[in-house]
Amino acid sequence: MLGTQIRRGLRAGVTRVAGGFAFDMTSDFLKTAVPVPKGNHFEAFEIGRRFEHHWGRTLRNSEAALFSTLTLHFNPLYFNREYAIALGHPETPVNPLMVFTLVLGLSVEDLSEVGGAFLGVDDLAYEAPVYPDDTLTARSTVTGLRESSSNAMMGIATWHTEGFNQRGERVISFVRTNMVPRARPRQDAGAENAQQETAQ
Amino acid sequence: MDRATVATLTAPGSYFEAFEVGAVMKHARGKTVEPLENVLITNLVMNTAAGHFDEHMMKTAPFGRRVVFGGVTTALVVGMASQDTAENALAEIGMTGLRLKSPVFHGDTLYAYTEVVAKEEAEREDAGIVTFRHFGVNQDNVVVCECVRRVLVKRASHWRPA
Numbered sequence: 001m002l003g004t005q006i007r008r009g010l011r012a013g014v015t016r017v018a019g020g021f022a023f024d025m026t027s028d029f030l031k032t033a034v035p036v037p038k039g040n041h042f043e044a045f046e047i048g049r050r051f052e053h054h055w056g057r058t059l060r061n062s063e064a065a066l067f068s069t070l071t072l073h074f075n076p077l078y079f080n081r082e083y084a085i086a087l088g089h090p091e092t093p094v095n096p097l098m099v100f101t102l103v104l105g106l107s108v109e110d111l112s113e114v115g116g117a118f119l120g121v122d123d124l125a126y127e128a129p130v131y132p133d134d135t136l137t138a139r140s141t142v143t144g145l146r147e148s149s150s151n152a153m154m155g156i157a158t159w160h161t162e163g164f165n166q167r168g169e170r171v172i173s174f175v176r177t178n179m180v181p182r183a184r185p186r187q188d189a190g191a192e193n194a195q196q197e198t199a200q
Numbered sequence: 201m202d203r204a205t206v207a208t209l210t211a212p213g214s215y216f217e218a219f220e221v222g223a224v225m226k227h228a229r230g231k232t233v234e235p236l237e238n239v240l241i242t243n244l245v246m247n248t249a250a251g252h253f254d255e256h257m258m259k260t261a262p263f264g265r266r267v268v269f270g271g272v273t274t275a276l277v278v279g280m281a282s283q284d285t286a287e288n289a290l291a292e293i294g295m296t297g298l299r300l301k302s303p304v305f306h307g308d309t310l311y312a313y314t315e316v317v318a319k320e321e322a323e324r325e326d327a328g329i330v331t332f333r334h335f336g337v338n339q340d341n342v343v344v345c346e347c348v349r350r351v352l353v354k355r356a357s358h359w360r361p362a
Contacts (some may be wrong), residue, residue, distance in 0.1 A: 055246065066244075068279070070237060071276050071278075072229060072280050073275070076287075077289065083201060087206070098245070100275075101272070101275060105245035106246060108248050112249065113248055117303075124295040
């Protein structure tokens with residue numbers, strides 16, 4: 001039944017154009033689609049709120065080598081297995097910059113997906129080596145919230161983000177700061193604007 | 201692989217003893233940032249912010265195009281600096297003061313500069329800790345990122361056969 005409706009809707013909404021077919025944006029099918037939003041606005045954050053981030057990720061050897069070679073990170077520790085073993089490792093460790101970007105990446109939907117500049121990172125510590133086939137998960141805690149003095153639609157959020165391996169050992173921690181859009185303009189900013197308008 | 205062979209794989213000039221506090225390096229290789237780096241790494245590490253990979257959506261945003269993920273910029277700048285600073289590193293220790301100062305777009309070319317900030321003893325006698333300050337600049341010499349990075353580097357006295 002539903003399948004029939006969808007097929008009918010698709011037929012009604014699709015028109016032939018040069019080179020193929022296109023959706024007609026006025027069709028019922030596209031107009032009835034409900035957007036599925038992702039991410040959090042500034043209002044979602046309060047000091048101390050903790051996010052256990054989605055998915056986790058098992059890192060593989062070839063993608064770790066790809067990351068190092070693509071970024072010209074020429075330390076043979078990350079792409080020469082015999083060298084890594086001679087230095088006391090069981091296997092080539094994963095480039096720590098990849099561990100950093102992965103743990104940050106896992107945190108994005110909860111923390112910064114809605115946009116706003118990535119300002120910086122402090123106090124980053126690599127706490128244990130990560131090896132191919134390790135599985136990493138991430139969590140973050142809100143540690144700082146500031147208003148933007150110049151933009152009533154933006155806040156500045158700081159989070160403490162931690163990455164863990166499959167044994168629960170912390171492998172990385174860092175503090176990240178971003179601009180984060182608000183869902184609604186700051187109320188006191190609205191009052192300031194209103195006063196200015198009255199004065200004018 | 202024995203120690204003598206290990207020593208043949210890296211340059212003699214990148215051991216702990218070789219670094220001088222205050223020295224400033226311009227690293228030899230720049231890199232033009234393409235979707236190859238930005239979109240691949242952004243997707244590989246599952247950064248879900250579409251502003252790094254949806255060109256159509258970004259056409260109507262203030263920048264008018266995709267913006268390179270700051271983690272990719274950072275990894276490239278540290279990467280371009282690494283042959284001269286960490287070819288003989290035993291480990292990355294940490295990073296602080298990372299600031300993304302200017303947006304990077306596809307087609308921009310990045311270059312890396314490094315100042316040697318400090319040298320100190322490590323807990324193990326075969327290595328020392330070097331602190332570097334890295335700068336990444338684009339083709340117009342605009343600083344796009346800077347950071348302070350600490351690395352554990354082999355000592356030639358222990359790792360290079362006499």
